[in-house]
Amino acid sequence: MSRIFACLLMFNLAFASLSPDLSGDEGMYLFNDLPTKTLKERHGFEPTAEWADHLRLSSVRFNSGGSGSFISSDGLVLTNHHVASDTLHKLSSADRNLIDDGFLAATQADELKTPDLELNQLVSIEDVTDRINAEVKENASAEDSAAQRRAAIAKVESESTEKTGLRSDVITLFGGARYHLYRYKKYTDVRLVWAPETAAAFFGGDADNFEYPRYNVDATIMRVYEDGKPAKLEHFLSWNREPLSDGELVFVSGNPGRTQRIFTVAALEFLRDSRIPYVLDYLRRKEILMQQFGLEGKEATRRARDELFGIQNARKAYTGMLAGLQDPATMATKRGREDRILQQISENPELQELASAWKAIEAIQAEKKELLTESASLRSTLFDLAQQITLLAAEDRKPNEERLRGYTDSSRESLLQELLSTAPIYADLEQVKLADELARMIEHRGADDRLVVEILAGLGPRERAAALVSETKLFDVDVRQELIDGGLDRVLVSDDAMIVLARKLEDEYRRIRKRNEEVEERERQAYAKITRATSAIEGTGGYPDATFTLRLAFGTVKGYEEDGKQIDPFTNFAGAYQHAADHEGQADMDLPPSWMKAKDSVDLDTQLNFVCTADIIGGNSGSPVVNRAGELVGLIFDGNIQSLTSDYVYSDKQGRAVSVSGIGILEALRSIYNAKELADQIGK
Template sequence: MNKVSLVLAFLLSSSSFADEGMWLFNDLPNEYLRDRYSFKADDAWVKRLMQASVRLNSGGSGSFVSSDGLVLTNHHVASDTLHKLSTADRNLIEEGFLARSHEQELKAPDLELNQLVEIVDVSEKVAAAVTPAMSPEHAVTARRAVIAEIEKESLDRTGLRSDVVTLFGGAQYHLYRYKKYTDVRLVWAPETKIAFFGGDADNFEYPRYCMDATILRVYEQGKPAKIENFLPWSDTEIDEHELVFVSGHPGRTQRIFTVEALKYLRDHRLPYVLDYLRRKEVLMQQFGLRGKEESRRAQDELFGIQNSRKAYGGMLAGLQDPKTMQEKVRRQQRVLEAVRSKQPEAAAAWETIARLQQQRVEILDQTSGFRSRLYDLAETLVLMAAEDKKPNSERLPELRVSNRDSLLQDLLSTAPIYNDLEQVKLTDELMRLAERRGGDDPLVVEILDGKRPDVRAAELVFGTKVGDLETRKQFVEVGAPLIDKSEDPMILLARAMQGEYQRLRKIRDELDEQEKQAYTQITEASLAAGSTSKYPDATFTLRLAIGTIKGYSQNGVEVPAWTKMEGIFDYAAKHAGQEDYELPESWQRAAAAIPRGTPMNFVCTADIIGGNSGSPVVNRAGELVGLIFDGNIQSLTADYIYTSDQARAVSVSAAAIRVALEKIYGAPFLANQLGR
């Protein structure tokens, strides 16, 4: 067994431990489940749950809940699609939607669902391509080439989306093969008033009363897809302390990070991001105040910004809590003491990480692009034209052959683009560029072209044809010959930014490569010292979390594990006059029809983060009992450290979803399909 295999054999061995962990489906903590819970996840149980789980390219999770393609996810995960399907006359986010037949189901313009069907360990092949003697630049090129080769070979042979995923900071690489569904249609969504009941004030809080759920359906060849592995549905309230599982796609965690890397996040990166989000929040609010239609156009993006602002605020608060950093320092010192006694030379890896954080500080506020849909499209077209001239092995990862179909799904989306909103967003981005670099900076002078940011933004937005789908199709089909001679102002802007884009991309890629190598050394040294994690940091790939239904104490008050559907009416009355607590008319009319005692929301100790939104919660039998939609405020340190004292994952109960469909939305025909 070689060195990499030895490392991985140790990393992936399971032992008794708290309910911490975002576990790989090809290495579940079976001994722990057996010893603590007397549970065995047999192959059939694992396969059904794995293939019933899906990832949405809008940034969340979901699950198949019927044999004819129904997919359950969150309203806030589907809100991007709801927004793109809305018009001035029909605001689906606010009003909700229900299709009473297949013909009424609305096709999403650019939604892609990925169903994981196979995992292959390719660690040795990737590791063999990079040698210690290589410079960071050459290592980036070599690693990129071997990964491109693996992905393309897999795509050509299987026809499945094929992604190589970095695990354990670079100590391991897995090839994930996915079946893709790109014909996705909206079936049901409740009103925002109930999907986000309590608004920003209740976001990341508990107790909650939310119906944050939406149902989609996947189609193949114009017909509802036939799904073999879907989740049975359970309406039965499960007992407190009962074992549950969450199968979803947690975004990114940094639990492997050294103390120095966490201090960079605490003192530099997170404050920078929060300042940016606060600025964008005000921008979107001000645009929305122009009128009802402007408010609708900004609504989805504003919600995303506000959600991120609160999430990042919670993460920063966690890192600013001295107890968090003290615990990370204690753990690191313990490992380093052991490493220095056995492999003193390996301690240099921690020093490398510290040095790299200083370099990250230096480029933190340097920008190479602009947050605007029109600019993003132009930048992608320009990058694609340039990268297509290169062999596949030398292209940027997102522009490789293996990613082309997904890239085109976004690039050729039929979703509307609103020029008035684009002008406001681009104006602010141009202002930020000038603020950061100074008005006399040569790049600023070139980009502004002698005009004020707002005037220049208007010229760019209203002068470009990039927003026209047929124009984008032409750019894609012809490629570089058309892009290189184009006089389209947005294309010209993207070309003007290419030098800066490539400069910063090279720096960041090389920093990432050096960190991969350092974290691989840290993992190996931790192994030799007998101290390391047993599961890898999250990567927005499928993981299984384990937990129990459990309340908690906060400020001396016991917080129950469950809320009940009837409780929402008292809760709304308590907040009378506050817009975010106004129940939609559909709920007010149906109040008497809701069965008393029906669980609404509940909490469990499962280890989740952002990206898990929309994940199914299942019981021992693999039946769906809930739908993850949030974590409480105490869970926001989970990016860096897990604790089950107060941190909880928050779910909508399966029983509440069925009751809502039957009693509130008049859709028993849909409720009857769930789990069948």
């Protein structure tokens, strides 16, 4: 799932907003600014500091793009199967297909060590706004202010990492109005304990994806280790073993990826008319590419499967997002609020100078449209490794405060974990992906472009890709280690084909990245003004846009009406078997043999999936759902199709978060997967 989540982040630039005019159960709240008043008034519940701290410390973030939670004192971690699918793919081979067949470790000694997974536990939050702002000079150009802000952030992160030993990330909130330092404890020894078959985890396939009712066990259990032994945890979630009730209050603790709820109408029009159509064209192209590669045979299908799933999932998600933006009602809602704010600004002399921010955002969208097709990256694993190693070597020669984001001292350990991953890299798949990327570069830049001519070296995309893949040694972790250890001197003299290619593209990559950063800085400054204006008119409060950092959402278990029919909030195991029978012979609608064999042993009335009104988005996958007592009752794995407008606007009329029931996971472990000992460990 990491590749597609990276794609989602890449295509979504997010800025934060103050949102005091909230709708229903809207809100992705900071753990250091929870909606205690709202919860008390609306639900008669007031979370204590101890309740919030325990939930925060029981939650984790996956560097592969998702969320999870600690569920036992000896290191067990619960997340989605689709969050873990990248790891399952990397642990698989032609002889061991964990994605198709699933996995259960008979003993701790049988747990499989993941090649490059990192889990982050949020230990503390510190407001560093004054420190960051003090380093950015007033009236500095966008280029200078971006550099000054980057340097200030790098300094804060480096000092924190050196002082505490914790991963330290400065997070931009409220359009640059606030900066918070998040400190994380990292777990890098993570091992696979249990995963169901994809036929159970993604039962219903693409047809049921983002739909409801659902009947999935989209769950996987891992374990974190320290010093070669299962980690001993003070904070983990106990597990409620009673069925949920309709209307019950629940909470979601997870890491929503990116939202654009502060975006102006002009920015949303750019998304609707340019960015999302561009992304969808890209995804459709890559979907066909992966499907065609898979036609080469069973092993080719396996090698492409994880990436293909991620692409298809993103394609359907973006299709839903675009549909929401193409709905006139969405734009009418946004335009109505924007017009009201601008009218009130025009009537307030103290705020009038802020009105220029909306025009600035509108002008910036034209520049962003120009930047859409500009790229000096070739999306393949081998080239990505080469480019990052090349950039790392150059950035290491600079003072920490002057380095690119992602290459500073505080980021180094996590970057090396990725660069030195032992996950397999398949030459045939890399060749196909690289050839397509070269072809795309020709389409966007033109065949006579100087850089294109230099890169192709007189060959067509397929022939050049074949040469590049055959003439690189970056498949070997030791070779990557030697390049990293040798630094810039070693990289500059390397004749490795991928490193040579990365060197040729480096100047263009830096030029494009610098231009993007300047545009982002001007947009950030404009949105900061919009935030000030909105706050002055509507009052402060609410929550910032999502930033793939830990947030708390709340809602109630609640069905909805669709096409004149009332959709019940719960499904059960009986419904799963019936769904399979009703769609017999259809692809992705067959339950795995383990389920059919165990049917007589399963309590068919046990809740399997449920929906609630909690405000979630991509990145929340794998988030624990807890009740008032802080006990785990579910596992977020999706939103329904009506919720896909949540990037821009929240609505609980039909939009719902979809979860696997906690008791459903336990029932599957005990009755289908013969994992009674594992089930007994959970929550203890």
